[in-house]
Amino acid sequence: MPAGKKPDIGGPAEAPIVPHYHGHRERARDRFNTVGGDALADYELLELLLHMILPQRDTKALAKDLITKFGSFSEVLGASPQRLAEVKGLGETSITHLKVAQAVAQRYGRDQISLEKPVLAAWSQLLDYCRSQMAFEKLEQFRILFLDKKNRLIADEVQQVGTIDHTPVYPREVIRRSLELSATALILVHNHPSGDPAPSSADVRMTKDIVDIAKPLGITVHDHIIIGKSGHASLRSLKLL
Incomplete structure (x- = not known):
């Protein structure tokens, strides 16, 4: 290279290619x-x-x-x-x-119903939470929300996991756990993996069995909610509770 000649470093740098x-x-x-x-x-x-x-x-x-x-x-x-x-x-x-x-x-959904607020005053948030937890599960789950005397959430527990169309529920075990937690009210929830939230006759019988045991002990069953992909069913709203 002749003395004093600057090396050729090419033309102007190309602009970086930005993905479309x-x-x-x-x-x-x-x-x-x-x-x-x-x-x-x-x-x-x-x-x-x-x-x-x-x-x-x-x-x-x-x-x-x-x-x-x-x-x-x-x-x-x-x-x-x-x-x-x-x-x-x-x-x-x-x-x-x-x-x-x-x-x-x-x-986030659970916190919306558990931050020192009465669950019954946040019903739409409760339904959203239950749907997010259970609507798309492939097996039936039986969940219980245990409430105190001000209807605030004490605990949210899945009690049983069953098959695609059945979950065994033992009413006396439900009440035993309620007494352990000093709960004075319950909301029962389970899902139907089939997608149809309509309650079966077995769902209604099981709910009434729990109510019959709970009532003499001063424990109120506020509702039994069934969650499906297409929506939900409330036994209380259907006058089945």
Whole structure:
């Protein structure tokens, strides 16, 4: 190289390539900030969640695939890790992040009914919580909310887990646990994995058996709620309690 000649270092640096989906992500975030989550379709909200889990990928198609497979945002979060692993584009880490998101939602829902507030005054939050906990489970669960004399939550316990269409419930065990916790009122909850929340004759009989044992002991059964994918049923509202 001749003396005094500067080395050739090329032309101006090329601008970094910005993935096409970055603009879409910004628009999606702006839309969320403008209209809020309630105004978004399930796939849009799921896409925003997947943005945080998979920041280096375009997640719109994945969000739509998940909604198509499972049916709704809640059903995606409620799906088992094994079923989520069937979806192309999800790995072990991203599945764990989705289950963390589900746990966060459930914890938030539980806190809405347990922070020194009478449960009966937060009925819609109670139903939301029960739905998030149980609507998409594959097996029947029998849950009891134990309340104090001011109808505040003492404990929330799953007493039994059964099969796809039956859970064994032992009324005397329900009352024994109520006495251990010094509960003066109960709300019974179980799910129907079939999706139909309509109570069966066995559901009604079991509820009446618990009421018959609880009443002489000063324990009130406020309701028995049945949770299904399509909604819920209240035995008290149906005048079956």
